Amino acid sequence: MPEVLVVDDSKVMRDMVVACLRPYPGLTFTHASSGLEAIERLSLQPYDLLVLDLNMPDIGGIEVVEFVRSQDRLRHLPIIIVTTRGDETSRTRALEAGASRFMTKPFTPDAILSEARGLLEEKRG
Amino acid sequence: MTASVDLADFLPAYLAEAEELLGAANRHLLAVEASVRRGIPLPRAVRELFRALHTIKGLSAMVDVEPIVSIAHWMETSLRHADRAGGRLPESSVEPLMEGLREIEQRVRQLAAGKQASPVPPGLLERLEALEAVALGTAPAKPAPVPLELEATLAARLSAAEREQLTTGAGPGRRAVRLDFVPNAERAARGITINSVRERVAKLGETVKVLPLSGPAAGGGSLTFALLLLTDAPDAALVEAAGGEPATVHALTATAPGPVPAPEPELPPSLVEEEPEEQRRGGGTLRVEVSRLDEALERLAALVVNRSRLTRAVADLTAAGAPTRELVAILQENGRQLRDMRAAIIRLRMVRVGDVLERLPLLVRGLRRSTGKAVRLELAVGDAELDKAVADRLLPALVHLVRNAVDHALESPEERRAAGKPEEGLVRLACDARSSGLLDILIEDDGRGVDARAVAARAGMPVPQTMDALLEVLCRPGFSTRDAATATSGRGMGMDIVRRIIVDQLGGELRMETRPGAGTAFRLRVPLTITLLDALVFECAGLRYAVAVGSVEELIEVDPARLVRSPGGGSGGAVTLVERRGSAVPVLALETLLGRQRPDGRGGPGAKALVVRQRGEPVAFAVDRLLGQQEIVLRPLEDPLVRVPGVAGATDLGDGRPTLVLDLATLGAARNGAASSLAPGSGRERAT
Numbered sequence A: 001m002p003e004v005l006v007v008d009d010s011k012v013m014r015d016m017v018v019a020c021l022r023p024y025p026g027l028t029f030t031h032a033s034s035g036l037e038a039i040e041r042l043s044l045q046p047y048d049l050l051v052l053d054l055n056m057p058d059i060g061g062i063e064v065v066e067f068v069r070s071q072d073r074l075r076h077l078p079i080i081i082v083t084t085r086g087d088e089t090s091r092t093r094a095l096e097a098g099a100s101r102f103m104t105k106p107f108t109p110d111a112i113l114s115e116a117r118g119l120l121e122e123k124r125g
Numbered sequence B: 001m002t003a004s005v006d007l008a009d010f011l012p013a014y015l016a017e018a019e020e021l022l023g024a025a026n027r028h029l030l031a032v033e034a035s036v037r038r039g040i041p042l043p044r045a046v047r048e049l050f051r052a053l054h055t056i057k058g059l060s061a062m063v064d065v066e067p068i069v070s071i072a073h074w075m076e077t078s079l080r081h082a083d084r085a086g087g088r089l090p091e092s093s094v095e096p097l098m099e100g101l102r103e104i105e106q107r108v109r110q111l112a113a114g115k116q117a118s119p120v121p122p123g124l125l126e127r128l129e130a131l132e133a134v135a136l137g138t139a140p141a142k143p144a145p146v147p148l149e150l151e152a153t154l155a156a157r158l159s160a161a162e163r164e165q166l167t168t169g170a171g172p173g174r175r176a177v178r179l180d181f182v183p184n185a186e187r188a189a190r191g192i193t194i195n196s197v198r199e200r201v202a203k204l205g206e207t208v209k210v211l212p213l214s215g216p217a218a219g220g221g222s223l224t225f226a227l228l229l230l231t232d233a234p235d236a237a238l239v240e241a242a243g244g245e246p247a248t249v250h251a252l253t254a255t256a257p258g259p260v261p262a263p264e265p266e267l268p269p270s271l272v273e274e275e276p277e278e279q280r281r282g283g284g285t286l287r288v289e290v291s292r293l294d295e296a297l298e299r300l301a302a303l304v305v306n307r308s309r310l311t312r313a314v315a316d317l318t319a320a321g322a323p324t325r326e327l328v329a330i331l332q333e334n335g336r337q338l339r340d341m342r343a344a345i346i347r348l349r350m351v352r353v354g355d356v357l358e359r360l361p362l363l364v365r366g367l368r369r370s371t372g373k374a375v376r377l378e379l380a381v382g383d384a385e386l387d388k389a390v391a392d393r394l395l396p397a398l399v400h401l402v403r404n405a406v407d408h409a410l411e412s413p414e415e416r417r418a419a420g421k422p423e424e425g426l427v428r429l430a431c432d433a434r435s436s437g438l439l440d441i442l443i444e445d446d447g448r449g450v451d452a453r454a455v456a457a458r459a460g461m462p463v464p465q466t467m468d469a470l471l472e473v474l475c476r477p478g479f480s481t482r483d484a485a486t487a488t489s490g491r492g493m494g495m496d497i498v499r500r501i502i503v504d505q506l507g508g509e510l511r512m513e514t515r516p517g518a519g520t521a522f523r524l525r526v527p528l529t530i531t532l533l534d535a536l537v538f539e540c541a542g543l544r545y546a547v548a549v550g551s552v553e554e555l556i557e558v559d560p561a562r563l564v565r566s567p568g569g570g571s572g573g574a575v576t577l578v579e580r581r582g583s584a585v586p587v588l589a590l591e592t593l594l595g596r597q598r599p600d601g602r603g604g605p606g607a608k609a610l611v612v613r614q615r616g617e618p619v620a621f622a623v624d625r626l627l628g629q630q631e632i633v634l635r636p637l638e639d640p641l642v643r644v645p646g647v648a649g650a651t652d653l654g655d656g657r658p659t660l661v662l663d664l665a666t667l668g669a670a671r672n673g674a675a676s677s678l679a680p681g682s683g684r685e686r687a688t
Helices: A011-021 A035-044 A061-069 A088-097 A109-124 B007-038 B043-062 B066-084 B091-112 B124-136 B160-169 B185-189 B194-202 B235-241 B269-274 B290-319 B325-349 B360-371 B388-409 B413-418 B452-459 B467-474 B495-505 B664-670 B672-678
Strands: A003-007 A028-032 A049-052 A079-083 A101-104 B175-181 B205-214 B223-231 B248-251 B350-352 B375-380 B385-387 B425-433 B438-445 B509-515 B519-527 B532-540 B543-548 B554-557 B564-566 B575-580 B583-589 B608-614 B617-623 B625-633 B647-652 B658-662
Touching: A003 A011, A003 A035, A011 A028, A011 A109, A011 B007, A011 B043, A028 A035, A035 A049, A035 A061, A035 B185, A035 B194, A035 B205, A035 B223, A049 A061, A049 A109, A061 A079, A061 A088, A061 B205, A079 A088, A079 A109, A088 A101, A101 A109, B007 B043, B007 B091, B007 B360, B043 B066, B043 B160, B066 B091, B066 B124, B066 B160, B091 B124, B160 B175, B160 B205, B160 B223, B175 B194, B175 B235, B194 B205, B194 B223, B194 B235, B235 B248, B290 B325, B290 B625, B325 B350, B325 B532, B325 B625, B350 B388, B360 B375, B360 B388, B385 B388, B388 B425, B388 B438, B388 B495, B388 B519, B452 B467, B467 B509, B495 B509, B532 B608, B532 B617, B532 B658, B554 B575, B575 B617, B608 B664, B617 B664, B625 B647
Parallel strands: A003 A028, A003 A049, A049 A079, A079 A101, B375 B425, B543 B658, B583 B617
Antiparallel strands: B175 B223, B175 B248, B205 B223, B350 B385, B425 B438, B438 B519, B509 B519, B532 B543, B532 B625, B554 B608, B564 B575, B575 B583, B608 B617, B647 B658
């Protein structure tokens, strides 16, 4: 059963992401309200997909991506960045750091579901 | 397969979170403003303000509220520059940012009222955009030359602002330290996580940055969180906050030399109160929409009513001789479970009074500007909590009292100087939750006090002789001590609204003390919750009524032979008194107050009496007989046509018949005159 870690300091935004991905069969969701909490959870348990905001307290999403990609165990974890920062610099930095997809808010439910489906099916092979 | 979710469904949740974020943004902006006045940068508050706006922007984009997206975007742009400038914001930026927050707030309210958000007001975006250049032009001050002893790889992960914060923030009595926390599954199971550690550490110092470090860690872990802090706490306290060993502490800067470290300059209370609180979002807290809590309450209400029906049915069975022993035992257990569930739901509905009042500093700030008065607001609300429904009703009354205190009560700086007072006036709000389910609130000022003669002259009546009488005049609808309505306190919205909220809507108490030249204090007492109550059910003149247990001080027997009629007080009416433990208490016949007669036509007070406090004094309300105590769900009578002073609402006791829930103190006060004229027999009854 694929496990998704949804990371955003806004609870409403996490709920929106979960609602958008819910139609994908069999997904289970874990919430994290900060990048630090995400890193802690990733160090304690495996996940199949990370949906990550960029702007969070203490450390931002880019730093989380850099941390994830520095770990052998997490090197291939699919990461979707969902962010309000739609500028090209943020996009380039996120993708260079190792994000799999970059989506700007507002995104449509279909768009994020389609990205998640693609990444999960790619991972499954 | 397509996603069938409609993001517009998230609007109620969006509004709740936006309200919360705006509260945080206001707090942080006030803190930033205070720091600007002191010429000290406050990078953390700038960052938190930025984040709050950024989140509002993202959420608003998701639910398609374009005006808020635009305003938040330009506000965060200027704040990003301030962040890069080490948390420095030019003073001229504060007002446009305040304006931006107000405009966002207004649009959130419009959406909450089911309206469209208005377009961005003309010129606002230009004003916010112009802030960018000002902020960029601010030269960062040179940091104090305190060397940072941090590995180069870690130092490289700090922004310039964070590095500066660490080096300049360390000083006499305060040092920069690195606290290492190692998480693991066993600790997580005990609730020791990076979130809980951060919360505990925040009480001991200022967290500048937290860096995750992978690789072999102390205690056999593979991940370490390095928390870089400014603190004056001892190492042992920091290690304990991080869950004990294997946590470690290393100094990043030495404490400033000198035989005795100079103490931190003490900040005036208003500034202390305006410092940003550590962020309270996330962690172990779950936000729930109020409508969901209301739904839980509705379900509980149905259970409570059903249980009453069940109790009645079992009583009938027992009376008919059926073996009901086990049924009764189950019913008792069920009653305990319902009470527990009731307590759990009430706890869920409780909000911190401090959170409810977070807008007051902003209000006072605005009043400082509009009135030109120097005002210090002191809030001493502690950890008191109250039901969200009560909080929502109470807040406008508190806002009005604080507004009145600044606008009417406090003198101008010149007047205060001439009166030998400090130029800065004081408004203080303190709360104390009592175990009896009541919240005491004090709002006091050190202003000019209420001039009873002036009030009497304006009202065209004799000078009130007591504080209660003076308050009574002040609470007359439309009464104002001002000749002309001002922008902040006009004639229309006066103390009558405050009293209506506190006394009529919440069934609470409002009192006042004032001393000319020295100030005024309003004392409010409100119930912590008004929806689920323990009630006494009684019968009076052939009808059933309920009253909140918390409002009743005592139940006494009324022996007609021991009733005493005394000559009346100041107004000349006779008073019927009943003896209570050696002292005489006025007694009122409830059926008289209600304008009812007993079916048998018998007059005089009933056999039992409920003693309640009316304006601080005990008054006994005689009723015919007590039927018992039970929990009820209070349904407010919102329709103005059926709302009557002294009737708190209605409830269903389980038999489908509506039962009025009375607020005896208000009823007694409201029907004072009526009681006198309707009193049975030759004597006239009135409350003192």
